[in-house]
Amino acid sequence: xxxxxxxxxxxxxxxxxxxxxxxxxxxxxxxxxxxxxxxxxxxxxxxxxxxxxxxxxxxxxxxxxxxxxxxxxxxxxxxxxxxxxxxxxxxxxxxxxxxxxxxxxxxxxxxxxxxxxxxxxxxxxxxxxxxxxxxxxxxxxxxxxxxxx
Amino acid sequence: xxxxxxxxxxxxxxxxxxxxxxxxxxxxxxxxxxxxxxxxxxxxxxxxxxxxxxxxxxxxxxxxxxxxxxxxxxxxxxxxxxxxxxxxxxxxxxxxxxxxxxxxxxxxxxxxxxxxxxxxxx
Numbered sequence: 001x002x003x004x005x006x007x008x009x010x011x012x013x014x015x016x017x018x019x020x021x022x023x024x025x026x027x028x029x030x031x032x033x034x035x036x037x038x039x040x041x042x043x044x045x046x047x048x049x050x051x052x053x054x055x056x057x058x059x060x061x062x063x064x065x066x067x068x069x070x071x072x073x074x075x076x077x078x079x080x081x082x083x084x085x086x087x088x089x090x091x092x093x094x095x096x097x098x099x100x101x102x103x104x105x106x107x108x109x110x111x112x113x114x115x116x117x118x119x120x121x122x123x124x125x126x127x128x129x130x131x132x133x134x135x136x137x138x139x140x141x142x143x144x145x146x147x148x149x
Numbered sequence: 150x151x152x153x154x155x156x157x158x159x160x161x162x163x164x165x166x167x168x169x170x171x172x173x174x175x176x177x178x179x180x181x182x183x184x185x186x187x188x189x190x191x192x193x194x195x196x197x198x199x200x201x202x203x204x205x206x207x208x209x210x211x212x213x214x215x216x217x218x219x220x221x222x223x224x225x226x227x228x229x230x231x232x233x234x235x236x237x238x239x240x241x242x243x244x245x246x247x248x249x250x251x252x253x254x255x256x257x258x259x260x261x262x263x264x265x266x267x268x269x270x271x
Contacts, residue, residue: 040251041251042251045238045254046164046195046256047195047237047239048234048237048238052233052237055252056252057228057247060228061228062229062231062234064233090232145233146232147236
């Protein structure tokens with residue numbers, strides 16, 4: 001599968017799937033957001049960090065479920081019913097979503113939210129029709145989680 | 150799912166309501182364990198739970214206490230470990246057993262016992 005984007009398009013010009021997790025809005029490049037899934041009961045993994053809520057089986061693959069709010073140091077939720085399935089070359093993650101706002105073009109002068117930690121893989125502030133969003137950099141966030149979980 | 154990815158024989162365990170499994174072929178012995186039986190790593194530690202009496206399982210190098218267990222014969226589909234979980238629980242995840250009730254973590258006893266011992270020491 002090829003994940004390259006046309007070279008003339010910038011991050012902001014591409015479509016992004018916008019969703020809420022807790023009180024914040026996030027956006028993920030549309031080509032990385034495979035689908036929005038209804039979460040089944042999750043299997044908890046022993047020794048997993050608090051942002052890793054559990055796993056579920058999806059089309060013959062085990063998918064970890066990440067609570068972005070907890071990962072980013074906020075107040076996590078406990079009753080998520082849906083998640084955005086994010087796919088990169090090395091695997092898939094499900095990011096919990098309290099609301100999905102659809103695909104939008106994000107505008108704004110984007111910069112990494114931090115030099116370190118998971119925020120280093122988010123850019124903002126992006127302007128979407130439903131409010132300010134933090135844009136997730138899928139490969140970077142995936143690798144961060146692979147190193148730290 | 151690749152039908153070649155199967156496992157035959159499981160020791161299905163519980164700790165505080167959480168499920169996990171070991172390959173039956175890797176387990177050397179199963180016995181009772183009481184709180185007075187001496188220090189052994191408890192699976193409950195990995196879930197942040199206090200100790201209770203349970204079953205002691207061992208392989209050639211290590212031991213672990215679980216709340217309860219059952220031995221299941223037969224072949225079960227085995228799913229791979231996601232990259233994001235490759236270091237979780239001290240790298241003790243060997244896969245996930247696909248069941249009707251969802252995926253069950255398949256653990257390597259020696260690595261998981263060592264991981265739990267490290268958690269208990271903190």
